[in-house]
Amino acid sequence: MATISLNIEFGGGLELLFSNQRSHRITIPANVPVSSATGQTPEDSDVPSKPVDITYLMYWLRDNLLKERAELFVENGTVRPGVLVLVNDTDWELEGEGEYQLKDGDEIVFISTLHGG
Amino acid sequence: MSCGNPTTEPDALMQRRKKYDKTKNCVRCKDAQGNIVIRHTVYCKNCFTPLLIHKFRRVLEPTVNPKPDGPRRTALKPAGNLVIGFSGGLGSSVLLDLVHRCYVALDKSTMPTEGGRDHPRHERVWKKVTVCYVEVCDAFPGMDDRTDEIAHFVSRYDELDFVPLRIQHAFDRTWWERMGRSTSFSDIGVGLADESLLIEPLSQTYPDPLTALRTYLSSLPTPTAIHSSIQALTRVLLLHTALQTGSSHLVLGTSLTSLAVSLISGVAQGAGFNVREESMEEWTPDPETRPTPDTVPDDGTEGARKSKEAKRTVRIVRPLRDIGMKECATWAWWSHIPVVGKEKWVWPGAKPGIGTLTKDFILGLEQDYPSTVSTIVRTCGKLAPKGEVAGKCILCGRPAQRGVQEWKARISIRSQPPPPPSDSDSTDAPATPAPVVPESKADTRPSLTPYLCYPCHTTLTSRSARPVPSPWPDTAHSSVAPLPVWTEARLGTHADVGVSVADEEEIAVAKKMGQEEMKGIVNEFLLDDEEAS
Numbered sequence: 001m002a003t004i005s006l007n008i009e010f011g012g013g014l015e016l017l018f019s020n021q022r023s024h025r026i027t028i029p030a031n032v033p034v035s036s037a038t039g040q041t042p043e044d045s046d047v048p049s050k051p052v053d054i055t056y057l058m059y060w061l062r063d064n065l066l067k068e069r070a071e072l073f074v075e076n077g078t079v080r081p082g083v084l085v086l087v088n089d090t091d092w093e094l095e096g097e098g099e100y101q102l103k104d105g106d107e108i109v110f111i112s113t114l115h116g117g
Numbered sequence: 118m119s120c121g122n123p124t125t126e127p128d129a130l131m132q133r134r135k136k137y138d139k140t141k142n143c144v145r146c147k148d149a150q151g152n153i154v155i156r157h158t159v160y161c162k163n164c165f166t167p168l169l170i171h172k173f174r175r176v177l178e179p180t181v182n183p184k185p186d187g188p189r190r191t192a193l194k195p196a197g198n199l200v201i202g203f204s205g206g207l208g209s210s211v212l213l214d215l216v217h218r219c220y221v222a223l224d225k226s227t228m229p230t231e232g233g234r235d236h237p238r239h240e241r242v243w244k245k246v247t248v249c250y251v252e253v254c255d256a257f258p259g260m261d262d263r264t265d266e267i268a269h270f271v272s273r274y275d276e277l278d279f280v281p282l283r284i285q286h287a288f289d290r291t292w293w294e295r296m297g298r299s300t301s302f303s304d305i306g307v308g309l310a311d312e313s314l315l316i317e318p319l320s321q322t323y324p325d326p327l328t329a330l331r332t333y334l335s336s337l338p339t340p341t342a343i344h345s346s347i348q349a350l351t352r353v354l355l356l357h358t359a360l361q362t363g364s365s366h367l368v369l370g371t372s373l374t375s376l377a378v379s380l381i382s383g384v385a386q387g388a389g390f391n392v393r394e395e396s397m398e399e400w401t402p403d404p405e406t407r408p409t410p411d412t413v414p415d416d417g418t419e420g421a422r423k424s425k426e427a428k429r430t431v432r433i434v435r436p437l438r439d440i441g442m443k444e445c446a447t448w449a450w451w452s453h454i455p456v457v458g459k460e461k462w463v464w465p466g467a468k469p470g471i472g473t474l475t476k477d478f479i480l481g482l483e484q485d486y487p488s489t490v491s492t493i494v495r496t497c498g499k500l501a502p503k504g505e506v507a508g509k510c511i512l513c514g515r516p517a518q519r520g521v522q523e524w525k526a527r528i529s530i531r532s533q534p535p536p537p538p539s540d541s542d543s544t545d546a547p548a549t550p551a552p553v554v555p556e557s558k559a560d561t562r563p564s565l566t567p568y569l570c571y572p573c574h575t576t577l578t579s580r581s582a583r584p585v586p587s588p589w590p591d592t593a594h595s596s597v598a599p600l601p602v603w604t605e606a607r608l609g610t611h612a613d614v615g616v617s618v619a620d621e622e623e624i625a626v627a628k629k630m631g632q633e634e635m636k637g638i639v640n641e642f643l644l645d646d647e648e649a650s
Contacts, residue, residue: 011450012207013458081477081484084446089162091447093136093154113207113374113446114480 002030004052004104008061012112014083017073018065026065028102032056054085055098057108073110084111153447156487162451169440169448170227173215177368177436180397181242196430197365199243201277202355203250205267205457208437209370211445213248214454215436216368217274221246243366247278249358251351255327256284256334256343257588258464266457280358287350288329293602296357302609306597307565309336312578314565316608317597328592329599335587336598338580341470343588344462345386345576349513352433353603356400356514359431371435374442374483377493382475388572390502390518396494398433400514403607441483441490466586510570511604517570525574526635565600568608 008024015022031049055077062074073080078098085092086109087100102108137154143161145168151159160168179185181193201216203209218224220242250267254260264281271279286292290300304319324332337343359367371379379395388395437445449456469477483490507519566574600608636643 012446012456081480082442084443084450086450089152091151091153094141094151094159097136109450111446111450113442 003027004030004102006102007107009109011109014110014112017067017069019067024065028052028057028060051101053098053102054092054100057102082112082114084113155444156491169444172439173436174219176438177434180432180434193242195243195365197363198245200355200359200362200364200367201246201248202367202369203248203267205263205459207442207445207449207456208372208375210454210456211448212368212370212437213274214452221276247280247362247364249280249282249355251282251284251354253284253347256330256347257462260460263457270457282354284347284350285326285330287354287601288599289326290602296361298606302606305605305608306599308596309577309598310596314577316563316565319597319599320595324599331589331592332595333598335589335592339470339585340467341386341472342576344470344472350601353514356431360402360429365432367431367433369433369435370437372437372440372442372445373494374479374490376435376438377490378476378479380493380497382472385471385475386572387575390504390571391515392497392500392502394515396435396438396498400431400433402429464588510573511568511607512573513570515570521571522566
């Protein structure tokens with residue numbers, strides 16, 4: 001199964017939800033099921049697949065790295081209001097938000113503007 | 118693109134609306150690819166920095182000189198020093214960074230290029246800059262004390278003085294004395310159990326500040342009241358610190374997003390009359406509690422000398438009010454500012470108050486419809502509240518609207534006397550409707566009510582139908598809650614109209630309206646006996 005490596009950074013207090021660690025280097029599948037829910041394997045020939053995107057990454061982080069309070073990170077299929085996402089130092093709104101197709105070596109930053117308050 | 122079923126026709130799915138106008142290129146330089154979208158407008162990283170600094174200066178600099186500039190822009194010469202109100206949150210961290218860059222470190226990259234090397238803008242505007250932090254952890258169970266972290270954060274910036282306070286200083290006479298104020302007033306409190314808000318002597322020796330704070334908070338009727346009270350106490354503590362440091366300006370890190378939240382939640386709590394003060398306000402201390410001249414710090418500078426002589430006024434400015442929370446977060450990230458953050462104000466069993474609910478709403482709005490948040494602030498900026506100012510509120514220090522209590526009395530139905538006994542021979546006659554009159558006891562006992570603005574009165578008296586868990590349930594409940602020192606001081610010096618001190622233990626308040634007067638007002642609504650029968 002092809003995989004890609006990503007640099008993930010958390011800021012603005014979000015790191016507290018991820019073992020108080022700001023930087024993470026992760027490896028995720030390069031292709032994922034069309035449905036964003038993790039758990040299905042793209043190796044099943046009957047499962048339609050697509051290049052991995054930020055929405056999948058978001059759920060992957062929630063299911064694999066997040067230690068507590070998932071509702072502070074993900075809400076209604078996207079990041080919680082008040083969370084800013086940068087893709088290679090660029091606002092994800094310029095890159096298609098959750099539909100941005102991740103590439104090997106991308107840096108994704110999740111910053112909470114709420115800073116706990 | 119058809120309007121068919123997206124499941125069977127892929128083309129039927131409407132394209133997602135773009136979050137930016139036109140192209141992905143920066144609208145400013147038109148050259149580089151954009152890095153950030155601010156309310157549908159695209160900016161690159163290089164253009165974002167001068168844009169933010171321009172917005173910051175544009176709000177702050179016109180307020181620096183005591184009188185606004187005329188047609189010619191003059192040099193920036195404030196009447197006193199500067200205090201930065203610092204909470205540890207995103208906005209105040211960005212504010213501190215910008216103030217230091219522009220007015221302390223004199224980072225040349227932040228200055229406009231015209232004017233030349235000797236232009237006055239290259240001089241320090243404020244000779245002394247103080248960062249004041251109010252720790253609120255003692256107001257909420259289980260909250261961490263962040264004073265040391267905050268001190269460490271501030272120490273990253275040189276030439277800044279740091280003044281840490283605690284929220285219980287609002288009930289601390291020692292602190293009040295350090296501010297140069299008189300402490301010769303008696304221990305008086307207020308009965309918060311009912312809306313009469315009667316002023317009474319404290320039943321026991323004045324409690325220590327921490328106990329006083331927790332007793333006060335435990336006596337408040339709603340979570341909203343607790344949040345609003347802590348915000349008001351913090352603001353007044355900062356104002357007195359500004360006064361004590363010879364400062365003419367107090368800057369707060371309220372962003373555009375936070376301002377929208379405070380405007381909407383303020384109006385929801387009855388603070389519409391002070392909607393302009395949420396953006397900018399001028400505060401003067403109560404005349405009877407002004408410090409004596411020798412307690413005003415004199416560091417020998419021209420600014421300090423002028424501030425001693427001139428009428429002491431502190432101007433509260435919110436220089437980030439045109440800068441959204443997203444822009445602040447982007448600036449903090451790109452500038453590597455290690456924001457300390459602040460905790461939520463919660464306690465076991467408490468439901469979210471108006472402020473929390475409003476913040477959740479505004480944040481959701483900003484994500485989906487970012488321009489609406491700036492629309493809220495712009496619209497509120499156009500409002501000109503009706504009504505005259507009748508002094509300053511004794512609790513929050515903001516202008517109080519004249520005639521509030523009379524208006525409340527007119528619109529409120531407080532009590533309904535029992536209907537007169539019905540005649541047993543006239544069972545077919547309609548029941549005599551009971552006259553409905555506002556509660557109007559001839560009560561001459563002193564009350565805090567006449568000294569309060571409408572939102573503070575509502576904060577103290579508006580009760581929830583459900584029992585409200587207190588943040589400090591183990592605190593001994595007292596029928597008379599202590600008051601902040603500035604409130605006690607003003608009551609104690611009895612400088613307001615209608616207040617006289619009978620003796621050291623008692624305050625008498627002249628009754629403004631008697632029962633007959635009240636009946637006269639509602640007379641037109643009363644049914645005559647002949648009409649009723």
